[in-house]
Amino acid sequence: MFSEIYYFSGTGNCLATARMINEKLIEKSSIVPISSIDGKQKIKADWIGFVFPVYCHKLPDIVKQFILRLEFTSSPYIYAVATNNGEPGQSLFDIQKLLTKKGQSLSLGIAIEMPGNAIETPFDIEHKRLTEMEQKVTEIAELIKVQKKGIIEGNNSLIELIRNQIVGFLAWNYIFSPKRYKVSDNCTGCGTCEKVCPINNIHLLNHKPIWGNKCATCLACFHWCPQEAIYDNIFIKKRRKYHHPDIRINDMFLQKP
Ligand SMILES: Cc1cc2nc3c(=O)[nH]c(=O)nc-3n(C[C@H](O)[C@H](O)[C@H](O)COP(=O)(O)O)c2cc1C
Numbered sequence: 669m670f671s672e673i674y675y676f677s678g679t680g681n682c683l684a685t686a687r688m689i690n691e692k693l694i695e696k697s698s699i700v701p702i703s704s705i706d707g708k709q710k711i712k713a714d715w716i717g718f719v720f721p722v723y724c725h726k727l728p729d730i731v732k733q734f735i736l737r738l739e740f741t742s743s744p745y746i747y748a749v750a751t752n753n754g755e756p757g758q759s760l761f762d763i764q765k766l767l768t769k770k771g772q773s774l775s776l777g778i779a780i781e782m783p784g785n786a787i788e789t790p791f792d793i794e795h796k797r798l799t800e801m802e803q804k805v806t807e808i809a810e811l812i813k814v815q816k817k818g819i820i821e822g823n824n825s826l827i828e829l830i831r832n833q834i835v836g837f838l839a840w841n842y843i844f845s846p847k848r849y850k851v852s853d854n855c856t857g858c859g860t861c862e863k864v865c866p867i868n869n870i871h872l873l874n875h876k877p878i879w880g881n882k883c884a885t886c887l888a889c890f891h892w893c894p895q896e897a898i899y900d901n902i903f904i905k906k907r908r909k910y911h912h913p914d915i916r917i918n919d920m921f922l923q924k925p
Contacts, residue, residue: 671697671715676731676866677923678721678886680915681751681782685805686719687914689749692809701923702734703866703884710739717812718748718763721785723885724839725757725823725832727766730867730884735766745815747776749808753784756822758832764820777820778808785887788907798913846883848900849890851876855897861889866923892917 671693675686683699690697697717720731746767750759760777767774782801783794811819846869857875869880870889877889877898890898891909899906 669695669715670713671695671717672711672713673697673699673717673719674702674734675699675719676702676721676728676734676884676886677719677915677920678866678884678888679785679891679910680912680919681785682719682721682749683919684912684914685749685751685780685782685801686717688802688805689717689719689809689812692806693812701866702731703923704925705734706925708737708739709734710741711744712741714742714744715812716744716746718746720748720750720759721886722750722752722756722759722779724836725755725759725828726836727759727762728884728886732762732766735763735770738770740770740772743772746772746774747778747812748774750777750779750822751782752779753787753789754781758822758824758828760820760822761824774820775815775817776811777822778811779821780804780808783910783912785891785910786904788910794910843903844883844885846879846881848902849877849879850899850901852897852899854895855893856895858894860892860894860917861898864888864892864917864920866920868925888920892920 673686675682677683686699690699748760748763750756756779764774781797783789783797859872861877862870862872867884869882870877891911896909
């Protein structure tokens, strides 16, 4: 039996979740960063998992594009886990639709609440979610082990779809533009932002970061900056920095293409 878990992560929630699922499965998986793979990906595994963060109630575009590039030679058991800050929205239904187009089906789609990396989660709730994570992942792994089918969590109503079209348009065209980032005088030009960006969208110019146009909006640069020098004036401003406590910065470098 060959098993793979594909993940994308800006602040480690998804990587920590993917690793924990793997620990609890009997058949061990390869844990593969989505952003490290350019081009097409042939799927030979019997079990496939996707672990991703919810962005604006939807599947992140980087995950969507990756799924569209997958080439299947058989019909594996497919599950997906959406880490989120309380609003998984249509993200798991997005995956289901993409897989259907490829002649595959999503058997299990589970949402797990984690600390938010965009809107700040109050400290006590963040602590509770991290404390309960292992129990929740154990429950998810039990469902995967028995190849559970027919559960897709979230909201696929017409109102949700219309809302997400409008919010998505505003978000991706105005709020989440990489042009919004600013760097304070605290920046030492250490290059952590450049190194941590999973899609190589940041380059240093005169020891200061410059963002290109293909931002995945994962907020890795903002949260992992050791000087807390990156901020914006629109959405995240100077919110409290976060990364999953089990994830180190070196783990994030695994995602580089
Ligand atoms: C651009 C952006 C949009 C987000 N939108 C949502 C959302 O619609 N619903 C939600 O519950 N969480 C949302 N989040 C929070 C993340 O999904 C959540 O914190 C996730 O666990 C982060 O995973 P990571 O640490 O692996 O990057 C958003 C985060 C970002 C960066």
